[in-house]
Every structure is written in structure tokens, then in C-alpha cells.
Amino acid sequence: MNRQGLQIGNKAAEFPFIQGGMGVGVSLSGLAGAVAREGGIGIISTAQIGFREADFEKDSKAANLRAMVAELGKAREIATAADGSCKGLLGYNIMNAARDYGDYVRTAAKAGADVIISGAGLPTDMPEYVEGTDTKIAPIVSSEKAARIILKMWDRHYRRTADFLVIESAHAGGHLGFSRDVLERQNEEGFDKEYDEEICRIIDCAREYGEKYSVHIPVIVAGGIMNAGQVQHAFSLGADGVQVATPFVVTEECDAHRAYKQAYINAKAEDIEIIISPVGMPARAINNPFLERIQKEKETIRKCYRCLEKCNPATAPYCITRALIRAVEGDVENGLIFCGDNVGYLTEITTVQEVIRGLFP
Template identity: 50%
Template sequence: MELPPLIIGNLKAPVPIIQGGMGVGVSGYKLAQAVAREGGIGIISTVQIGYKEPDFEVNTKEANIRALRKQIRKARELCPEGIIGVNIMVAISDYDSMVKTSVEEKADIIISGAGLPLRLPKLVLGSDVKLAPIVSSGKAASLIMKSWIRRYNRAPDAIVVEGPKAGGHLGFHLEQLQRGKECLENIVHDVIEVVNSFGCKKNIPVIAAGGIYTGRDIVKFLKLGAEGVQMGTRFVATEECDAHINFKRAYVNSKKEDIKIIKSPVGLPGRAINNKFIQKVEKNRIVPSKCYNCLKKCDPDKTPYCISEALINSVEGKTEEGLVFVGSNAYKIDKIVKVKELMKELVTEAESLYTNDKMTNLLKW
């Protein structure tokens, strides 16, 4: 049985998979267009996207804006019929500029987390771009919906629910992660209930994210009421991923015990590979060589290290000198494949399980 498409307003993705946004060049136009070409939704991360621009060190804001324009246009050129979106962290200093640029370049959808995007509808007035906030609780979903409807008479076009097994920055307190009681299944259920309680006239699909690895996982969340999934980690180990081959190999070579929760300069816990860089910063502060003014709440005089430098080092291949964010299942990856091959694997497995008689067993996992 074919999987149901993911419909977000007037956008229709034949395959209900959103490729997660992964910052500082990991998910750029090459990966996004490849996923869109296979029927999913390809996402370009805006975080320090201009790191390859020649004037990035001295003209960071303008370099990022210029690079974002280039990336969206290149993705469109390679996959004109596909759905191309962007991921914009609320925590970045140039949030408004990144949103404005994405609207001007006619991104299909803006996915926004790492904070509550309460002002996002105001920034896109007059455009047809779809908006999907990222939440980690029903409470956050309710707050966003109430605020958007009251202030802008607009509800989200979709909501991405990111659980505790995701890679990178996590929307949970460290104590919550240590207790291990937070469960994506429960959070998805809570958010669906919140969405239904508002009685909006339009359909607002809930997208499950964080730790989703197989076609079986996809079906599980579809059966629980989600209308799609977001996956990041699986797409890193693809030929089209925009990161350096060493970054991809770090995933392939990782073991379960290598993956740990760290404290990020952003103020949130994050999941990363425990490499030499992590071990070094746990002992001593690494004084930033400069401040990129990338995060609203970062104090360069106190930050344990510069997250921009750490992420740029990794994506350029110097993985032992930087931060390698991963999802909880990264250690399961054993090879680098083409996006087409990965999408076929996921869809084939999911379609083989997407039948009513399998539903009871699926929901017991």
C-alpha cells in the first residue's frame, strides 16, 4: 500500500518525509534538491550558511544573506518542481534577515525552532510561504497557536514535534534527558490533541522528528496520527550531503558509546559525538578567536567555545577539532549511499508495513 502524501496547504509531497535542517553547511542545496527530487521535502539550513563566502570573516551577515539566496536558487534550478524549504533558528541574531531573504527567494516552507517563533507570521506578511514551528511539548504548541491566532489571525501550516532522540540542540532541560521519561510518541499525541482543540478550519499536519531511522519508524508515527516525519541523521551519510566526507565518515565510524549529551554555548543541551574537541572543552575553555555575533544570547567573554568555529571546523572535515552533532541512532549507519537509494529503502519498507492489520503490533513498539 502506498504511503499517504504529506499535504501542507497547497504543497503536496508524494513521500511524507522532510529532510531535517542541519546547520553550518550540512544540509545545503545539494542535499535539499536531492530529497525534493525523490518526492520528499528538502530543507536548507540557514545557520552560518555563508561560511564559504570569501568575505564571511569580515562581513558575516551579508555573506550569509548572499549565500542563502544562492543556495535556494541552486536548489530550485536543479529541482524546479520539488518542495524546497529552509530551517531558521529563532536563536540566531540575524533571524529577521534570514526570514525576509527566504520569503524574497520564494522558499516553499520555513521551519523554525531553537526558541519560540512567536513573531514569525509578522515577518512573512503578504507571502504564501508555509510556516512550521518546531516544538518539544504540547504546551509549546498551544502557546504558539494561541499567540499566532490572537496576534496575526494565522495558525501554523504544520507543526514539527522534535523528541529527545534528535541530533544537535534539543528543546529539553538536561534533567529531563537524564530522567529519560520524555517520549516522542507521547509528545506527538499531546500536540495532535492541542491542534484538534483549536478547531481550525484548515488541516495542520503534525510531523514527528527525532530518532526516526527506518521505514518501520515512519509507519509507527503515521499510525499514531502524525502525517509525516522529519529525518536528519540518515541524510548525513549520503553522497549528496553538503558536508565534507570526513564529517560523513564520523557518523559511519561512530559507536553507540561515542554519542553523548553535551552543554552547548546556546544554553541548550545537544547530542554530539564525544571526540577530542568535546573532551578538550570539558577540561578547559577554548577562547574564541573572534565573535561572529551569530547567537542572540551568546556572551563571547564567557562562552566555553565558539560554536560557529566548532561547527565550521567539522563541516570542513576537521572533525576532531570541532563539534559533530548527531541523532541518537547515528551509530547504526554503516555506509554512505545516494539519496535516491536511501529514499527507496525507507519507502519500500514503510509501504510493506502500511496496512491496517499491522497497526496493533506497530503501536506496541
């Protein structure tokens, strides 16, 4: 396939793709490092990243900030060739909905992240925390409306624009920027075609702001992409690259427990559920005894990790931190397993190189 890399300002990756950040603990240094080594953009999820640190129970924020820096260092080691070169880039996904969001972004930029990507809400104050650094920033949006709000705010308040933009469709994994009603219609005929038009409008919006600042704002399309045809389709709409997450879960290099990867392999299309997470946002997950149980009874929350700004432990049906950690550590019956819409197509453990070859033969 004829392909060009991805240029984001003064930074470049050999392949025009980003491996989407996956929390908790699914995309850490192992996966992100391998992706960057192969020439892509490897993304470490900062969501409760310190869960394996000794002091996580006592001071999860301190554990998270420390683990963030350590994981980027490990990823750089994996990604860097013997001659000191690296074909890809490395960065973080930091959810805007995270409590102390600004401290995480500041730490990420200071640690030398090439890029930071923020979704799960509108990261209207993101530029403030990277000022004076060379870290490139991107919001994740699902609508033209959201793109316009963010770019207008950044323009007005910070006299700058986005370094790149990620568009996440309704087929993506984790928390989703669509209402439940929209998500229920996503397999209907014409849904994707209609969304392609939204993608084109978001690209037009990026071009407008790019012109204003005399820069090219690369636009990256995400959600349900797992083969070369889908990559080509995104390019045909005017995208500069794609973001892919779910297919990377079943790689040897992915940081999740083997049982988590096996749950992906076992999952069929009919096992996918749209849930409302404790923060009130829709999310996609694999149906399991945990999901069935929490629909009937609330879980006792013994401790609040203060992870998300809007979660109230008094009313939340379960602790999302604990549920995600249980899953990534291999307790797939009792944990929350986020997934993308294409999980049903994954049938075996592969490697990062093989996933990339499928996208860019």
C-alpha cells in the same frame, strides 16, 4: 507500502517527509535539492550559511543572506526535472535563537521558499516576517506546552495558525528542547511510550487550532526515525509525516566533508554525548578530542560572528560557529559534530534515494 504525499496548504510533496535542516553547512543545496528531486521536502539550514563566502569574516550577516538565496537557487536547479516539474518542495530551517532572525525569515520568504521551519526557541513572531507571501511556516516543538504557547500567540497577535507543525523528540540531533535530566532518561523503558502520549496531545492541539481556522494542520514527527516501521508508528499516532536528518548525513549528496560522514560511520552508540552548547541549550554530538578538550579548558575566542542572540563570547567555552565550520569542512578532531541518537546504526555511505527507500519501501 501504501503511502500518500504531504499537502501543506496549496503546496504538495510526493512523499510525506521532510529532510531536517542541519547547520552549519550540512544541509545545503546538494542535499536539499536531491531530496526535493526525489519527492521529499528538502531543507537548507541557514545557520552561518555564508561560511564559504569571501566576506564572511568581515560581514557574516551579508554573506549569509546572499548565500541563502544562492543555495535555494542551486537546490531548485537540482530538484527540477527537464520538463520544469518538481516532485518535492524546498525551504529553510532558520533557528529562532539566531541574531537578526527576522531578517533571515524575510529573506527566505522573498527568495521564494516553499516552507520555513523554526526551532531552537519559540518563534512567536515568525508570522510577521512572511506576511504577504505564499511561504508556509512551521514551529518546531517538543512539548504540548510549547505548541500551545506558539499557536495561542499566533492566533492572538496575527489571527492565523501554523501551516504545519514539527514535533522533535529527545532522539533528535543538534539542539534539543529537553532538559539534561530528561535526556538522561531517554533510553529507559517506557520513555518512548510516554512521549507518544505527548505527541498525541500535540496533535490534538493542532487539530483544535485547525478547526478554528477550518484548515488541516499537518503534524510531522522527528527524532530517531530511520526505517519504515518507525514511519508507520508515527502515522499510527496520527502524524501526517516524518522529519529525518541524521541518516541523510551519510549520503553522497550531503554537503558535509567526506570526513564528517566517515565520523558518523565510525561512531558507536557509546560515542554519543549530550553537551550544553554555548547558548546554554542541551545538544547531542559525537565525542571527539574537541569535546574532551573543551571540557577541561576554555578556547580563546578571537572573533565573535554574532550568530546567536544569547551567546556571550566573554563567557562561552568556545565559538560554536568556528567549531561547527571546522567539523563540516573535515577537521573532525577539532570540530563539533552534532548527531542524532541513531548515528550508531549508520554503517556506510548511501544515497538520498536509498534513505527514502528505507523509509518508504
